[in-house]
Amino acid sequence: MYRVKEIFYTLQGEGSHVGRPSVFCRFTSCNLWTGREADRHRAICRFCDTDFVGTDGPGGGRFATAEDLASAVAKTWQGRPHPRSKPYVVCTGGEPLLQLDQAAVDAFHSKGFEVAIETNGTRPAPAGVDWICVSPKAGTNLILTKGDDLKLVFPQPMAEPKRFEHLAFTRFLLQPMDGPDLAVNTRAAIEYCLEHPQWELSVQTHKNLGIR
Ligand SMILES: C[S@@+](CC[C@H](N)C(=O)[O-])C[C@H]1O[C@@H](n2cnc3c(N)ncnc32)[C@H](O)[C@@H]1O
Numbered sequence: 256m257y258r259v260k261e262i263f264y265t266l267q268g269e270g271s272h273v274g275r276p277s278v279f280c281r282f283t284s285c286n287l288w289t290g291r292e293a294d295r296h297r298a299i300c301r302f303c304d305t306d307f308v309g310t311d312g313p314g315g316g317r318f319a320t321a322e323d324l325a326s327a328v329a330k331t332w333q334g335r336p337h338p339r340s341k342p343y344v345v346c347t348g349g350e351p352l353l354q355l356d357q358a359a360v361d362a363f364h365s366k367g368f369e370v371a372i373e374t375n376g377t378r379p380a381p382a383g384v385d386w387i388c389v390s391p392k393a394g395t396n397l398i399l400t401k402g403d404d405l406k407l408v409f410p411q412p413m414a415e416p417k418r419f420e421h422l423a424f425t426r427f428l429l430q431p432m433d434g435p436d437l438a439v440n441t442r443a444a445i446e447y448c449l450e451h452p453q454w455e456l457s458v459q460t461h462k463n464l465g466i467r
């Protein structure tokens with residue numbers, strides 16, 4: 256059984272695939288926060304910008320099998336077939352690696368999808384995921400230490416960029432922490448990238464574009 260908050264079609268807003276048409280499959284639940292506002296102050300991850308509680312969002316629900324889940328994702332894709340671009344699903348949450356398993360990855364592949372994940376990196380990934388974006392959180396034990404994008408929300412005291420820059424990722428991105436201090440955080444992230452060019456800026460473009 257897979258529990259999913261919402262499934263929707265939009266453009267990838269962040270990271271190296273920014274602008275890419277994508278189905279987002281947002282799994283319910285996270286191991287670093289209950290998702291309840293009342294618990295935010297005592298959560299391990301306190302800056303989350305996402306509602307991942309329940310299965311009541313657009314396209315959300317409980318899917319009994321991997322085939323059912325992949326069918327719902329395939330039905331949500333709206334792109335026309337083209338020989339040079341595959342349909343693309345971004346598994347996120349909540350924490351997708353609490354639920355995404357080999358059967359789900361295989362089912363997405365069998366529907367012709369490339370499979371990406373956005374993860375906090377505290378759980379192992381099933382084999383065959385095509386694109387791994389890890390976003391480490393202060394105070395957690397990072398076990399996914401290789402992948403494609405290492406996308407660090409910045410600033411996080413106790414999770415400074417230096418701690419991650421030796422890991423086996425293709426790109427190292429700083430994403431300004433959204434919230435009341437977004438403007439200051441953006442300025443600080445720009446300054447950091449300018450001084451440490453291993454790091455590049457990731458802007459959450461969907462928030463400015465007014466898309467999901
Ligand atoms: C909601 S999380 C879900 C996936 C996974 N749990 C994770 O943390 O990577 C999706 C992305 O949004 C980022 N994010 C969450 N809250 C944010 C905030 N306030 N400002 C900037 N990025 C944020 C996360 O770091 C992650 O890269």
Ligand SMILES: Nc1nc2[nH]cc(C(=O)O)c2c(=O)[nH]1
Binds near residue numbers: 266268305347348466
């Ligand atoms: N457009 C858009 N791009 C995204 N990239 C990562 C997201 C996420 O919440 O994981 C996200 C999201 O919620 N919307």
Ligand code: SF4
Binds near residue numbers: 301304307349375
């Ligand atoms: S780990 Fe990801 S989903 Fe969980 S609370 Fe943090 S940002 Fe939100």
Ligand SMILES: [Mg+2]
Binds near residue numbers: 304305
């Ligand atoms: Mg988001």
